[in-house]
Structures are given as structure tokens and as C-alpha cells.
Amino acid sequence: MKKLAIAAAVIAVGAGAYVLSGKDGGTSSNNELLEYIPADTLLFSGQLTPFPLEDYLYSMPMGVNSKLSLEQIEQAGPFGSEQERFFVSLYKSYLMSFENPGVFLKTFGLPSHIESYTYTLGALPVFKVQIEDENAIWSLLDKASDESGLVHKAESIKGQDYRAYSLIDEDESIDMVFSQKEGWLTVTLNTSFNKPELLETALGLTKVENSISDSGMLEEIALTHGFLKDSISFINHVELVNGLTSSDGNMLAKQLTKLVQMEGSGEDPFAEFKTSECKAEFNSIAANWPRSVMGLKSFSVDRKETNFDAEIVIESNNQVILGALTKMRGFIPSFSQNINDNVASLAFGMDVMQLAPALSEIWKDLQTPSYQCEALAQMQYGVSEQNPAMLGMMTGMANGVKGISATIVDFSLTDENGEPGFKHLDALISLSADDPEMLLNMVRPFVPQLANIQLEKNGDAIDVSPYLMLPPEMGVTAQMAMKDNHLVIFSGDKGEALADKLATEKLEANGLNSVALDYQKLLTPVFSLIEESGEPIPEELAMLKDYDMRMQFGLDVTAKGISISTKANSKAK
Template sequence: MNKMLIAAVVVAAGAGGYWYSQQSTQVSAGDNPVLSYVPADTPIFSAQLQPFPIKSYINSLSEAYRQYPIDAFDELEQDLEQENDARAQFFVSLMKSYMASMKDGSTFIQTFGLAENIRSYFYTLGAMPVVKVDIDNPDAFWALLDKAEVESGFTHTKAYLKGVDYRSYRLTDATEQDQIDWVFAVHDGLLISTLSTSFSEATLLETAFGVTPIDNSIVDAHIIEDIINKYGFTNEGISYINHKEIVTALTTTDGNQLAGQLSKLFEMSKEDPFAELKTPACQQELSTIADNWPRTVAGYDLLEITDKESNIGFRAVIESQNQVLLNAYQKLRGYIPAYTQDIENSVFTLGVGIDTNQMVPSLNAIWDDMLTPEYQCAPLEAMQAQMSQQSPGMLGMFTGMANGVKGVAVSLIDYKISDDIDNPQLESLDAVMTLSADNPSMLFNLAKPFVPELGNVQLPVNGDAIDLNSIIPMPPEMNFKAKMAIKGNHLVIFAGNKGEAIANSLATEPVVNNGLMVMSADYMKMFKPLLTFIELTGEPVPEGLEAVKDYDMRVKMSLDVDQKGFEVDSLSNSRSTE
């Protein structure tokens, strides 16, 4: 995970990035008063509806992950001092405070005035971002801003609006006609951060503060409950990007709140960069495309957080109503072996599932579907004309040679590098690589002309392995024995006892179309042996990789497609430093 996600929870957009789940009780958005001020036409929304244990989560991270270089901002600060940019220095001060606060969970929540468990929200009022976070000690947060003001010379203006005191920081130059302010307020137990401009509606800031109601909210539209029920996310929170609202904003002048704001901005600048999209043809055709791809939605399937370890399962779905394309992409799905799913006992894995027999007909179906509409909208017409000059049919030659292939995969299970500086070598290697197909023996024979060393090699059909080292000589410093075998429907190359065990297990593993792609990595296992060896040789460690070797973190990401759309599934596991 990116370190900046934690800062985003407190300071900027992305506040709803994590959710914590320990129960399966139903959640009604109507029970949350904050959501009644979120408009149903918001283009972007992310909410943490149940308290997330921010203190425990930070403690669960490796110590190296929570540390930042002491001199991270030295060069930038010197440049800012020369430019006398107080605003930038203010932001740098906040970031330095954040970096220092990541020492541990207690320091973090004390620095920002947060409770141990927090709710957070991020959404937009048209184009105006709004961040809201549960706050336990407002004085601590104001003290943090005061410290940044002293260090930068960038000061605030106090203001009052319908019962809410707030701070306003001017982001634009005083000489500019139109002004933009960064606003902070605490109201009803929430820290609120947003922008205020001289050209926005008068009620916009009131709505952001939660003191002026709106006519049609996200609660009224039942958006949250519908997404949770449709995709089976945990009830604690969801995120989404509404493609339809964004298209409406770009193709109309007043179709939604964002459209009205953009129109006003373009009128002020006397230039509309999206003018060509506002023709009737573009409005209709882009709206149809948006109807077929309405939203990207996301939520969590797994959240287990303690001071020692965190497990977070996150899933995003790009919704689609285009069944022609979805059927075509589903036919492309191939086979991904079970061993690629194990993030606890591997260094790195990659699996790609593609049914080569379906590649050309599926891509042709996709191509035909995209070229079928006779677009009148100029940008779409130009894109379609460019596509018509290409054809996926040329892939036929490749797929003919790879007939019956269902997928390829590789796993680096373990490796060790000797600590002998005078004689560096790979001490041991456990790995496996597979090509899964209807008839792997036939594919092996087809590949022989391209690898002369394999010309006289005959692979036993009974699954016995042959020694590759005697056929393809390895450098002496590569201290491992590679073997090749056909195990069921899999052509396998493996090394080490662990690699052999996986190869043998494949003999009875059926080849089924179960996905498109999966990738995983264990940061500590991947980088620690290599970087330790670099240090022993006296060579400088590449910048940015020094701390990675101590990240006790595992991640996995997969891509698939079903009748609801494209699905990106991720899992991360992090353990604190013992």
C-alpha cells in the first residue's frame, strides 16, 4: 500500500480508503446524518461507515514502512526559502508533521487529534472536494495548523457561517480576480476540509459544513445499499466513480451540479475545452456509452486489523451492461494454477490465463461491436476510423502455433544468495514455470525448431522429469538444477524440492477457465537477500530500495471478468516489526 493513503485519510482526498469489519449486521445509509448532505449526483464518493482502527492499523505496519528519510524535504525547503513561497512551506510543514507522527499509532492519533477508531468520508459537491473525518481532540489539530503557520509564515483568516467557526487559507495570489481558499472546520464531531471560491454558489460551503440540506441526497437514491447488496461487499463502506455523471458534466451545460460549475469556469476563462462534446450527437452517443459502463464501484471483502497484523481484501468492479463485450471477454478467460494464489509461501508469482483458441473470435467480436455504431460525434468518429484500419485477424498466425494454450504461470518460491563476497553465487533456488494446454506434448514438439538444444529431447509421457542442465548449460554461479516434465495438461520447468512438489501436484489439477491474471509478491522475501548481497559487496544500494527489504508485507492482485463487469481483486497482509 502507498504510504500517502494514511495522510489522505487525514489531510486530503481518499479519506474513505479503508473500512473495518467485525460483524455482518445490515447498515442503513439513512442512519448516518453525514450522508444526507451528499448529493446523489456526486461524481466521486468514498465512505467509511463503521469505525476503522487507525491506531492499530499503523501499529500493524512494519517499522521500516513507517519511517521516512530525515532529509526528505531538505532540498525542497531550500528551494522554497529562495522562492519565498509561504503556501508551499505550509504544506511541507504539514507533511513533515505527518511523517514524524507515523512513529506509531498513538503518536499519529495524538498529532491529528483523532480517536483510535474513526469514520471518514470523501465526496465532491460537483467539482468541490469535501473530506470529513471523526475527530476526538480538535485542539490538537488546530495546534498542528498553528505550528505549520509559524514555520511557514502562511496564516489563516477566521470566519463564521451559520453556527460554524472555520479557518480559511488563501491559495491564490491576492492580485488575482478569482480567489480559492482551503477551508478547515470542526462541526458535530467532524473535522471538515474543503475548498471555497469566489465564484462558487453561496450555499456550497453551507452544504459542505452540513448546515444546509439538499433536495436529493445519496440516501434518498439508496445508492449505498444497492451497491453493497449487488456486489456483496462488507456493509461498512463503499466507494464509486459515477461515469454517467461525469459524461453529463462534459456534454451539457447544466445537466448536473458539476456541469453547471464547469460551465461557469469556462465562461470566466472564455474557453470551453469540451465544446465539441456538447453537440446533440455527442451528448446522445457518449450518454449511451456511459449507460453501458455506468460506474466503477469498490468495497472490501476482508478486514482484520490488530496491533500485530492487518489483512485487507479490496475489490473494484468496472460495471458494464454491454453483454456482447462481456461475453467476448469471458470467453478469453484461461487457466491460472492454484499455486499462484499462495502469498505466504512464495516470493513472487505471476499467472496469465488466456484461451488462445478463443482469442481471435473473441477479439473479432469486440472489434465488430466497437465498429458497429455509426458515430456522428467527431471524437468518437475519429477513434472509430482509426480502429477500422486495424484488425485482430493478424493474431491468427500466432494463435495457430499456440493452439490449445490455456495459460502460463511462474512462481519464484524461494532463493538464497551466498554471503561469500569473493565468490558470489546463487546458493539455492526453488521455482516453477508452467505452460498449461490441451496437448502440452504437441506444443513442446512444435517449439523444438526454435530451440536447437531441444531438438533430440523426448519428454516422457508418464510425467518423469528430464535434467535441463545437461541440455542447456548453466553458468557456474547459478547453483541450481532445472528440470522439465509434462504433468497432466502442464508443461513444467522447475527447480528445488519445493518447485518439484508443486510440479507433481499439477499432474491431477484440471485445466479450467478460471481467470485472466493474478500477481503476488512478498516484499521482504523478494528484496532482502538481494539487497543484503549488494551491501556485502560494498556497492551502493539503489535509492528507494533500502527500506523495502524490511517491509513485512505481502500483496496479491487479480483481474477477472463476469456478467457484471471487470473485477480487480486485491489482498494485502502486513505484520508489525517484532
């Protein structure tokens, strides 16, 4: 069981890998390194063409929280094992060098433009990155050895030298391997229970029979999802399920089977998943949700600025669930997805009228077919106990609602006599619906304050500050108005302008969720208030003073699956 737990940990470590990437133009089929990566890899993340790492680092806020992280490491010590001290030393070298791009590249021997790969050989993780200075890597590892006492073993396989650092040396051994070959650094694991051929493949000495380049998988992902061809990442749910439900279906399955044989007890912890019923039903689910894929829609970088538009898609062939989720999509204002004009924005798109029936469709689909596999049958029984039909009664009063949003356009702070407040606040809260006037009339009996508020569609706004019971010291005046299909509460001229802009937008289903944040606009008023008070800026905040970055996250559903998008812009100081 100990060995199986180790194997599971290895899979988890590999599944956490994600590599940022660059511009369009490359074709993966021409990359020889891909011939050493099996098509049945559980995950893959590849920077397939040279990425301008040095320019990217200059455009990013370097050293943010590095000093604080170093202090936290010191406070967490002392570290008892050689292995802990070894990795702490490497991490400290990373933190200390990360304050300057040139120092960082020199410390790790990295070129200004790099390619990199993360993937698995069954359960074994492999990481490869281009290296410019081989001696820098050896010096870094030697420093970690001196500080930790963890000494490497100098090994060789098929004429290729490598260093092995022992992670576990009990009944079985696990070593972390570092090897350099033709300008590439490989970091992987080697165990006493894997075949030598596996290490040969990891070190780029033996090609695999069915490689990822032969499969055409990377080109297919890029074409299907409109990703740039230079950078593709994925987690293969089908291969993971195949590995857990079969004895020899792929490389992972064969490794786990061997581990069970070596255990000697004859007990296979995955036996319940290998029955004919479980194998068929788990593979059917995996076929409906085959992969999670990641890539870039666009990307630009220079020393002054970086922009990227990335997307993760949880692929699905389940048309019932995708159709139900699509019905739930609601309205998200365009400014909620803008990363340049506002301080922060949060929006939820939801067609409330479709919520209960859509969830009912999903609920019914999750109970069809009736699973025979015990593990799935128990899960299905739990789902059957959560009938969403009652949700229809709860959402009845909100029928017609298509979305809500809140946006801070601009603000500044003051501190009068120890009472914090706003010098000014430009903000907007909106409720979008087919008939917002009807909704307002429906809730009037339950909110007495609304009885005195009479709104005309696209008429004058009404001051509702007294009804919201906002403390006077906050310095906020709130206005309510009805802008076409939108009931709005706003503050400030910019908030009113945003409300007028909202009135021009068509009420359509365009998403589920959006979150946008400008770190600089959010933090600058805070820094100004602290400086005006004469107090020193706390060290934790001071590290963020030059953090000039804007980000927007979106959640949506398409015909291809569930989409999680990220847009970001970062500028150098």
C-alpha cells in the same frame, strides 16, 4: 480558461481519493452525514462505521521510507511560495509522526476508531474525518503557518467558524477551508465563483435535496457486488459525462456553465460535447460503463495482524465486450494466488485459441454504431485501422495454450569470489495447454536444443540445465517434465513438489492475471547476503527490514464487469 482548468484540477484531486475500511455490520441509511452528500456526486469513498485505526497502524510497518522521504523533501527545496511551504510542513509533520501510531494519532487529533468520507459537490472536493482533539488540528495548522508564512483568514458562515488559507488570489480566489463541528473535521475548497450555499453544504450546515442516502445507491452497490456494508467507494461515470455534455444536468454541469459565463469570452470549451449527437452517444457509452466501484469482501484487524480482501469492479452492461473478454480467460494455478507459501508468483491466464476471435468481436463492437459525434468518430476511425485479424496467424502455433506461470517458492543467495549466485533455488515455470506434447513437437524444428529432449507424460524429469545455458556459478539445476496438461521446468525439491501439485489441478478458465509477493521472504535472503559480506545495509533497504507484508493482485472478468482484486496480510514486528 484559467478557471475551467482549476475546476478540472479539482475534479482530478477528488478522483484520487480512496479510503480503506472495516468490518461488516453497518447500514448507510442511518448515517445522518449522508444527507449532506448529493446522489449525483462524481465520486464517493466512505468509512461508514468506526474503523479500528490505532490497531491497524500497529499491525502495519510504520515509518517505512519516512526518513528517506524527509531527506528528499529537504533536497527538493527551497520552496518559493507560501502555499508550497505550508503543505510541505504538513507533510513533514505526517512523516515524522508516522513512525509511531500513538504519536500519529496525537499529532492529528484522531481517535482510535474513526469514520471518514470523501466526495464531491459538483467539482468541489470534500473530505470529512472524525476528530478527538480539535486543538491538535489547530496546532498543526498553526505550525505550518509559522513555517510557511501563509496566514489564514478567520471566517464564519451561518454561525459556523472556519479557517481559509488562500491557494490562489488573482482575478478569482480559491481558499482551502478547515472547519470543525461536533467532532468532525471538514477540509474543502471555497472559491469566489461558487455560491455560499455550496460551502454551507460542505460544512454540514445545509442538507441536499436528493441525497445519497435517499438514493439507496450504497446499499445497492454492496448487495450487487457482495461488499461489506461498512465501506463503499465509487466513481460515477454517468454523472461525469452528464456534467460535461449538458448545461444543467447535474451540479457539475451547472458549475461549469457558470464558469463559462464568468469567463466572458462566450467560448465554451465543452461545446463540442454538448451537441445532440455527442450528448446522446457519450451518455450511451456511460450507460454501458456506469461506475467503477470499490469495496471489501472481508476484513480483520488487530494489533498483531491485518487481513483484507478488496475488489474494484469497472461495471459494464456491454455484453458483447464482456462476453469476448470471458472467452479469453485462461488457467491460473491456485498457488499463484496464494499469499502465504511462496516468495513471488506471476501468472497469465489466456485461451490463445480464443484471443483473435475475441479481439475481433471487441473491434467490431467498438465500430458499432457509427458515431456522428466528431470526437468519438475520430476515435472510432483510429480503432478501425487496427484490425486484429492478423493476430490469428501469429497465435496459430500456440493454439491450445491456456496459461503460463512462474513461481519462486524459496531461495537463498551466495557471493563466491564476487560472483553472485544461489545457494539454493526452489522455483517453477509452467506452460498449461490442452496438449503440451503437441506444442513441444511443433517448436522442436525451431529450437535445435529440444531435439534431444524426450518427455513422457507424467514420466521422469530431464535435466535441461545445459540446454538453458545457465552459468554454473548461478548454482541452479533445471529439470523439465510433462505433468498432465502442464509442461514444467522446475528447480529444487519444493519446485518439484509444486509441479506435482499442479498436475492435480483441473485445466479450467479461472482468470486473466495474478501477481503475488511476500516482501519478507523476498528481502530476507538479500539482507542475509549483505550481512555476511560485512557491508552495511543501504538505508533505502534497511527501512524495509521490518516490512512483513504479503499481497496478491488479480485481474478477471465477470458478468458484472472487469474485476481487479487485492488480498493483503500484514503482521506487526
